[in-house]
Amino acid sequence: MTNPYLKKWSAAILVIGNEVLVGRITDTNSQKIARVLTTLGFDVVEIRKVRDDIDAIAEAVKELCYDAGVVITTGGLGPTYDDVTAEAIAYAIGSPLCLNEEALEMVRNKLREIYGQEIEEVDEVRRKMAVLPCLAQPIPNKVGVAPGIYVKLNRCKIFSLPGVPREMEAMLNEFVTEELQKENLYAKVEVCERLEDVREAELAPLLKKFAEVYPDVYIKSHPGIEGERSFVRVCVLASGPTKENAQEKAQKVLSEFLKRSRRRLEIEMIEEIVNYTLNRIEFERKSLALPKRDKKGVIDFRASLEKDAFSIITEFKPSSPSGVRAKWAPIDYVNEVRPCSSAFSVLTEPKWFKGSYENLRLISSITDKPILMKDFVVDPFQIDIAYAFGADAVLLMVDVLGEDELSYLARKAKARGLQTLVEVSNKEDLVIYDKKPYVDVLGMNSRDFKTLKVDINRLHDGGFLIRRAFPLAESGVKSPEDAMKVASWGFRGALVGTSLMESNAPRELCVELKRKGSEALSARLRSRGLTPSVL
Numbered sequence: 132m133t134n135p136y137l138k139k140w141s142a143a144i145l146v147i148g149n150e151v152l153v154g155r156i157t158d159t160n161s162q163k164i165a166r167v168l169t170t171l172g173f174d175v176v177e178i179r180k181v182r183d184d185i186d187a188i189a190e191a192v193k194e195l196c197y198d199a200g201v202v203i204t205t206g207g208l209g210p211t212y213d214d215v216t217a218e219a220i221a222y223a224i225g226s227p228l229c230l231n232e233e234a235l236e237m238v239r240n241k242l243r244e245i246y247g248q249e250i251e252e253v254d255e256v257r258r259k260m261a262v263l264p265c266l267a268q269p270i271p272n273k274v275g276v277a278p279g280i281y282v283k284l285n286r287c288k289i290f291s292l293p294g295v296p297r298e299m300e301a302m303l304n305e306f307v308t309e310e311l312q313k314e315n316l317y318a319k320v321e322v323c324e325r326l327e328d329v330r331e332a333e334l335a336p337l338l339k340k341f342a343e344v345y346p347d348v349y350i351k352s353h354p355g356i357e358g359e360r361s362f363v364r365v366c367v368l369a370s371g372p373t374k375e376n377a378q379e380k381a382q383k384v385l386s387e388f389l390k391r392s393r394r395r396l397e398i399e400m401i402e403e404i405v406n407y408t409l410n411r412i413e414f415e416r417k418s419l420a421l422p423k424r425d426k427k428g429v430i431d432f433r434a435s436l437e438k439d440a441f442s443i444i445t446e447f448k449p450s451s452p453s454g455v456r457a458k459w460a461p462i463d464y465v466n467e468v469r470p471c472s473s474a475f476s477v478l479t480e481p482k483w484f485k486g487s488y489e490n491l492r493l494i495s496s497i498t499d500k501p502i503l504m505k506d507f508v509v510d511p512f513q514i515d516i517a518y519a520f521g522a523d524a525v526l527l528m529v530d531v532l533g534e535d536e537l538s539y540l541a542r543k544a545k546a547r548g549l550q551t552l553v554e555v556s557n558k559e560d561l562v563i564y565d566k567k568p569y570v571d572v573l574g575m576n577s578r579d580f581k582t583l584k585v586d587i588n589r590l591h592d593g594g595f596l597i598r599r600a601f602p603l604a605e606s607g608v609k610s611p612e613d614a615m616k617v618a619s620w621g622f623r624g625a626l627v628g629t630s631l632m633e634s635n636a637p638r639e640l641c642v643e644l645k646r647k648g649s650e651a652l653s654a655r656l657r658s659r660g661l662t663p664s665v666l
């Protein structure tokens with residue numbers, strides 16, 4: 132029987148021989164066959180080893196043929212009593228055995244070549260090598276005597292090759308390759324690069340992420356040590372309709388991986404937080420019971436920011452790596468800043484920011500303003516968490532996620548009805564991400580993640596680069612003057628945490644930030660002959 136879902140491009144390898152099982156011989160054939168099959172575009176789904184036993188071989192061939200479109204066996208084609216592959220294949224496909232005249236001629240020619248004389252009659256022992264399943268085609272053996280066997284079991288192509296490596300390789304590289312190239316399969320290309328001074332464990336979380344985000348490529352790390360220094364070779368195997376296409380796909384994923392891993396390792400603090408978050412989410416996936424969302428519907432985050440000339444997102448931030456002397460508990464804080472707040476941002480990261488999902492739920496239950504869940508979002512489960520605990524938008528950081536993972540998570544957020552605040556840390560990324568349709572609000576952070584220092588001058592004129600998304604200034608806005616500056620640089624709002632959390636009078640400060648930002652914005656519009664309509 133054939134598996135109805137059999138993929139003709141999946142392949143399996145069967146190594147036959149007691150000598151392999153008792154450890155007398157090291158099997159190198161399967162590795163070579165796997166490599167050739169992979170470069171031909173096949174997915175090798177299994178490599179199995181079996182003893183010289185007709186029933187065991189036949190059973191294995193049938194099982195492997197159930198799931199694979201191609202099965203290559205190696206070993207058991209010789210003249211001795213324990214060479215039983217031909218008989219086993221015949222048994223597996225339900226065919227009688229026949230003396231194959233073409234195969235006999237191949238054996239005779241080879242013997243003539245070896246002994247340098249005409250062979251009248253091939254003896255009984257050697258004739259055995261020409262007895263094949265009646266439906267089989269013999270495969271010429273350019274190096275040794277025993278012909279290989281090519282036969283089909285329903286849609287599964289079976290190639291039986293000799294166990295002697297040189298003989299096996301000659302058949303594999305010629306007959307088998309030519310036959311399989313007719314399949315018109317996708318081309319496969321592997322590209323690799325070495326990352327120096329890094330350990331495999333440090334890359335493990337990112338590798339896992341890439342395997343999730345790029346399910347159609349195979350990404351693998353190979354660690355090594357040279358003297359005192361450790362390195363990891365990272366390889367990406369991709370397939371495509373043409374070799375060029377596969378090469379391009381593999382190279383794109385590899386380059387993205389190298390860029391991301393170098394950046395993450397460079398920004399140590401972010402790397403530490405992200406790795407901790409990946410583990411935390413694994414734990415939460417098993418232990419956190421998601422509540423039913425209390426809030427009805429999702430509030431339009433962007434529309435709320437657009438209502439005001441200059442908007443303030445007030446952040447509830449109990450702690451942070453750069454230090455916050457927080458003076459406020461959630462309810463009091465919300466009541467204080469409510470009049471000036473266009474939206475709230477609630478930290479949920481527990482270790483460095485002392486945030487919690489409970490704060491998110493609480494704040495969302497006492498305000499009708501939209502809520503941003505502020506966390507290091509690296510896993511789609513966090514989107515479910517955000518929704519369940521009442522958020523209306525999520526933060527996605529370009530420095531943490533890179534382009535493809537970010538778009539994957541953004542699509543997940545959109546599917547939940549949540550909006551996105553995409554955060555970048557440089558102006559080049561502002562231009563790139565402004566074009567992405569899944570970005571609702573585009574924020575530029577003035578914090579240098581290596582030193583954690585904020586410098587709002589880094590945002591200079593950044594807002595003007597944003598044409599489609601809502602332009603938001605993030606971090607370091609402490610005074611009305613700062614609000615005026617970022618508004619004069621084209622930003623239409625600011626995300627403010629530390630200065631409000633540390634203030635004895637956050638309402639006054641927040642109102643002033645909003646007023647001065649709005650004034651600067653209207654002055655800018657008037658200087659361009661425009662009438663500010665939302666003031």
Ligand SMILES: O=C(O)c1ccccc1NCC(=O)[C@H](O)[C@H](O)COP(=O)(O)O
Nearest residue numbers: 451452453605606607626627628629630
């Ligand atoms: O706030 C930190 O120390 C910090 C450190 C490392 C990564 C992110 C960090 N902050 C996240 C933010 O983006 C800010 O909380 C947000 O922009 C508000 O900034 P601020 O008004 O300066 O608190």
